[in-house]
Amino acid sequence: MTYDKIIEKVIVNPGFSTDISLNHEELDYLRGKIAKQWLEVFLREAPCNAKEIRDAGIIKYHEVSYLIDHNKVWNKSNRCLSQDVVIEIESMPFFKKLLKIFGDFNISDVAYDGEVIKGSKEVYWRLVRPGVSSDVGTLHADKWFHEILDFKSKIFNEKTYTLKVWIPIFCEPGKNGLLIVPNSHNRDWKYSSKLVEGIPKLIFEDKADPVLIETPPGNMIIFNESILHGGAINMGQETRISLEITMCFENNLLLEK
Numbered sequence: 001m002t003y004d005k006i007i008e009k010v011i012v013n014p015g016f017s018t019d020i021s022l023n024h025e026e027l028d029y030l031r032g033k034i035a036k037q038w039l040e041v042f043l044r045e046a047p048c049n050a051k052e053i054r055d056a057g058i059i060k061y062h063e064v065s066y067l068i069d070h071n072k073v074w075n076k077s078n079r080c081l082s083q084d085v086v087i088e089i090e091s092m093p094f095f096k097k098l099l100k101i102f103g104d105f106n107i108s109d110v111a112y113d114g115e116v117i118k119g120s121k122e123v124y125w126r127l128v129r130p131g132v133s134s135d136v137g138t139l140h141a142d143k144w145f146h147e148i149l150d151f152k153s154k155i156f157n158e159k160t161y162t163l164k165v166w167i168p169i170f171c172e173p174g175k176n177g178l179l180i181v182p183n184s185h186n187r188d189w190k191y192s193s194k195l196v197e198g199i200p201k202l203i204f205e206d207k208a209d210p211v212l213i214e215t216p217p218g219n220m221i222i223f224n225e226s227i228l229h230g231g232a233i234n235m236g237q238e239t240r241i242s243l244e245i246t247m248c249f250e251n252n253l254l255l256e257k
Helices: 001-013 024-045 048-054 058-063 081-092 095-100 143-148 250-256
Strands: 109-112 115-121 124-130 161-170 180-181 189-197 200-202 211-212 222-226 228-231 240-249
Touching: 001 109, 001 222, 024 058, 024 081, 024 161, 024 240, 081 115, 081 124, 095 109, 095 240, 124 180, 143 161, 143 189, 143 200, 180 222
Parallel strands: none
Antiparallel strands: 109 115, 124 240, 161 222, 161 240, 180 211, 180 228, 189 200
């Protein structure tokens, strides 16, 4: 697979690529860092249940999630990897390959709860428990959130173009993962938003036919900012964990390739 072909897939047709994967060492490293952060946060919130939490481990998190307020504890601030880990990620082979394929880009700034932390690079993970529909959001395009949250003035400039890197860290292919509507970036869709506790919540008002992309752990999905996507309800037996990175290209240079 040539680099130009991967770019064509992501930008033109079908709007995403599954042609890049982590190697075993990269996957093990990220699993370890995420599991460590998960454990530290969980133990801080439920210190009296340390043995039960440790025995379960992150992929069996759903069996012990009753010990805490899931939605409150796992806000984005508790799921962003530290800047030290981000620096390590930027030195990894997969990251260098992204630079070779797509050219220079920046990782987006950290943004949560309406706050933007300038100069801090956002790499964060998600937890999706088996059978819990509220753990996944509605179909959306990242560009919609950029518009609703006014990221063009807060994080990007007017000509910034973004790609998302979605990496399954712990998953069961075919039972959980990411839903995508191929080529959906080529048409307009109806959506709106409303404020929920002061935070904009996106509402998809159209109909689409998403496809579950069967990616094994480490097999990343790279997609453009206008493609429709969303998390699939977890039909597996373990908690699904994924990692996300937003690649920012200034002055739409990627589109000129």
